[in-house]
Amino acid sequence: MEGLVLAADLGGTNLRMAAVDHGGSFSHLIKRRVPPNVSPPELIELIRTLAAEISASPRALAFTAPAPVPFDFDGVLTKLPNLSSVTGMNLKRALEDEFGLPVVIENDATAAAIGETWIGASRGISNSITVTLGTGIGGGIIIDGKPHRGPDGIGGEIGHITVEPNGRRCKCGSIGCVEEYASATAIARIAQEHGMKTRDSAEVYAAWMGGDATAAIVFTEMGRYLGIMLASLANAINPEMLVICGGASAAWEAFAPSTQAEISSRAYPRAASRARLVKGILGDNAGLLGVARSAFLELAGERV
Amino acid sequence: MEGLVLAADLGGTNLRMAAVDHGGSFSHLIKRRVPPNVSPPELIELIRTLAAEISASPRALAFTAPAPVPFDFDGVLTKLPNLSSVTGMNLKRALEDEFGLPVVIENDATAAAIGETWIGASRGISNSITVTLGTGIGGGIIIDGKPHRGPDGIGGEIGHITVEPNGRRCKCGSIGCVEEYASATAIARIAQEHGMKTRDSAEVYAAWMGGDATAAIVFTEMGRYLGIMLASLANAINPEMLVICGGASAAWEAFAPSTQAEISSRAYPRAASRARLVKGILGDNAGLLGVARSAFLELAGERV
Numbered sequence: 001m002e003g004l005v006l007a008a009d010l011g012g013t014n015l016r017m018a019a020v021d022h023g024g025s026f027s028h029l030i031k032r033r034v035p036p037n038v039s040p041p042e043l044i045e046l047i048r049t050l051a052a053e054i055s056a057s058p059r060a061l062a063f064t065a066p067a068p069v070p071f072d073f074d075g076v077l078t079k080l081p082n083l084s085s086v087t088g089m090n091l092k093r094a095l096e097d098e099f100g101l102p103v104v105i106e107n108d109a110t111a112a113a114i115g116e117t118w119i120g121a122s123r124g125i126s127n128s129i130t131v132t133l134g135t136g137i138g139g140g141i142i143i144d145g146k147p148h149r150g151p152d153g154i155g156g157e158i159g160h161i162t163v164e165p166n167g168r169r170c171k172c173g174s175i176g177c178v179e180e181y182a183s184a185t186a187i188a189r190i191a192q193e194h195g196m197k198t199r200d201s202a203e204v205y206a207a208w209m210g211g212d213a214t215a216a217i218v219f220t221e222m223g224r225y226l227g228i229m230l231a232s233l234a235n236a237i238n239p240e241m242l243v244i245c246g247g248a249s250a251a252w253e254a255f256a257p258s259t260q261a262e263i264s265s266r267a268y269p270r271a272a273s274r275a276r277l278v279k280g281i282l283g284d285n286a287g288l289l290g291v292a293r294s295a296f297l298e299l300a301g302e303r304v
Numbered sequence: 305m306e307g308l309v310l311a312a313d314l315g316g317t318n319l320r321m322a323a324v325d326h327g328g329s330f331s332h333l334i335k336r337r338v339p340p341n342v343s344p345p346e347l348i349e350l351i352r353t354l355a356a357e358i359s360a361s362p363r364a365l366a367f368t369a370p371a372p373v374p375f376d377f378d379g380v381l382t383k384l385p386n387l388s389s390v391t392g393m394n395l396k397r398a399l400e401d402e403f404g405l406p407v408v409i410e411n412d413a414t415a416a417a418i419g420e421t422w423i424g425a426s427r428g429i430s431n432s433i434t435v436t437l438g439t440g441i442g443g444g445i446i447i448d449g450k451p452h453r454g455p456d457g458i459g460g461e462i463g464h465i466t467v468e469p470n471g472r473r474c475k476c477g478s479i480g481c482v483e484e485y486a487s488a489t490a491i492a493r494i495a496q497e498h499g500m501k502t503r504d505s506a507e508v509y510a511a512w513m514g515g516d517a518t519a520a521i522v523f524t525e526m527g528r529y530l531g532i533m534l535a536s537l538a539n540a541i542n543p544e545m546l547v548i549c550g551g552a553s554a555a556w557e558a559f560a561p562s563t564q565a566e567i568s569s570r571a572y573p574r575a576a577s578r579a580r581l582v583k584g585i586l587g588d589n590a591g592l593l594g595v596a597r598s599a600f601l602e603l604a605g606e607r608v
Contacts, residue, residue, distance in 0.1 A: 068574070079572075079574075127454065127455065139540070141540070141541070143447055143452060144450075146448075148447060148541070149542075150431065150541065150542025150543070150575075151431065151542060151544055151578055152542055152574045152575060152578055153542070154538075154539060154542040154572055154574060154575045154578075155540070155541055155542040156540065157539040157540060157542075157572065157575070158539070158540045160536075160539040160570075160571075160572065161536040161539065161540060162467065162532050162533075162535065162536050162570065163466065163469055164469060165467055165468060165529075165532050172572065173569070173570075174535070174569070174570040174571070175570070225469075228466050228469050229466075231466065231478070232464075232465040232466050232536070233540065234458075235458060235461040235462070235464040235465065236443070236445070236459070236460065236461060236462045236465055236537065236540075237445070237452065237454065237459055238453075238454025238455060238456055238457070238458040238459040238461075239454070240455055265477070265478070266464075266466065266477075266478040266479070267464075267478070268383075268458055268461065268464065268476065270372070270383075270456045270458060271454075271456060271458045271461070274455055274456055274458075
């Protein structure tokens with residue numbers, strides 16, 4: 001399988017694009033801000049501009065989206081809290097019309113799981129759960145080597161597992177979701193509740209790096225909730241690996257010991273020791289690479 | 305695929321056995337008490353006696369066990385809280401030696417999920433979660449039509465999903481497992497905490513049937529916790545159906561409305577409406593029939 005795929009990570013804030021080859025090497029990685037309230041034609045125009053800059057001759061387009069993507073996805077973007085201005089747009093058809101090429105779309109967290117399983121931390125692992133810690137918490141579940149998307153593309157929405165039954169109201173409508181306790185947003189909130197004057201999780205991590213005792217308490221609390229959720233999944237799904245990705249995974253050293261302790265004390269001993277907790281190694285590129293992988297498999301007629 | 309399978313449900317209290325045909329019809333169902341602290345030779349002798357009573361000419365033996373059963377199960381029973389006297393026994397080899405026939409063993413809750421998917425409530429459904437509500441809570445997860453056993457046979461241990469992070473100590477070693485809040489054991493305990501003079505969940509259900517207001521509170525509380533766990537799984541796995549089996553499912557009318565309300569208010573709307581909550585229809589025979597199905601698939605070289 002030769003040739004290139006034009007792969008893009010479409011988020012609420014940025015559009016990142018690169019040309020990816022069949023081995024996962026990429027070139028011409030560029031990033032552009034997605035304008036607030038971007039309209040569908042403006043989004044396509046932005047994509048066209050970046051594609052022209054990359055100037056590759058791709059065999060397919062591969063896009064992540066912050067939206068549910070079932071296996072038989074028709075291309076219509078729905079449930080886009082961070083990109084609501086393009087709700088209802090058929091991204092797949094618009095890209096096919098614009099570029100005259102096959103288009104593959106994956107949910108961003110599912111794509112990250114595919115990427116890490118392709119050439120990242122969980123390479124060669126058949127059963128894993130990838131967690132994306134960002135503004136929210138997403139996830140991708142790989143079972144028998146295949147991403148589990150579910151009939152509505154909601155498979156892997158582990159950020160909305162309950163960890164405090166009478167806890168904080170989540171923007172999803174539920175109460176006590178782990179996203180409210182272990183996302184980058186939650187790290188900043190917990191820090192503020194502990195009196196820290198920080199605006200985001202990166203600042204809390206910087207404080208932790210500097211030996212701040214309060215920051216240590218914040219990450220212990222956040223890591224514990226992440227561990228409660230992962231212990232539940234270790235028992236329910238018995239994965240071989242738990243891969244932590246996303247922006248807040250930069251603070252890995254700060255929260256991972258607490259997360260691991262919680263998994264070890266809560267999950268069945270065999271489930272806990274089987275589910276190796278690791279940090280993702282593809283960083284921001286996990287999703288972009290993962291959806292490129294899906295596109296290569298689609299071109300080869302092997303996508304699952 | 306003609307012929308019969310001799311199928312058995314091996315529990316901590318009873319051994320139930322029947323001859324099952326390839327369509328799921330069964331005959332000669334018999335039940336015998338498993339003696340406390342049964343030894344491996346005594347267990348084989350009990351099985352031999354029941355098999356002789358059934359007097360079929362089976363093509364294979366199919367056994368459920370209250371133990372983890374990974375896909376490449378070697379037959380050794382481990383982690384048997386309710387049948388600890390046979391821990392370490394190789395049940396598969398012992399039965400092969402005794403009967404000279406192929407032997408298939410499944411975890412009891414996994415078998416119930418296979419049974420309900422074969423000829424029960426989730427017949428023809430590719431993605432489902434079956435919950436067995438008994439002394440404890442077990443589960444079986446069917447993904448793309450296949451039972452998800454996991455590398456250690458722990459896949460489906462949904463009874464040990466955390467629903468109260470600082471809650472009751474569970475006998476598994478964790479804290480706040482749903483098994484402590486929604487099993488038959490939990491129903492009796494919650495009832496006693498509310499001042500009811502009941503020994504078991506069946507009595508609480510009898511009181512509910514008689515219009516007892518306290519029993520209604522008990523089942524609302526128990527059903528709510530079951531719903532919290534299932535809402536988490538509806539988001540994480542996006543199943544098409546949630547099947548409630550096991551002894552305590554007899555109280556379905558008492559707790560199901562509370563469970564459904566919790567799923568509807570917590571899970572993503574699409575995940576909640578997709579995951580149809582139903583009562584199993586095979587009753588006590590779900591596991592026995594499910595493992596018989598596995599044996600027929602094994603004989604046909606199609607077991608997954």
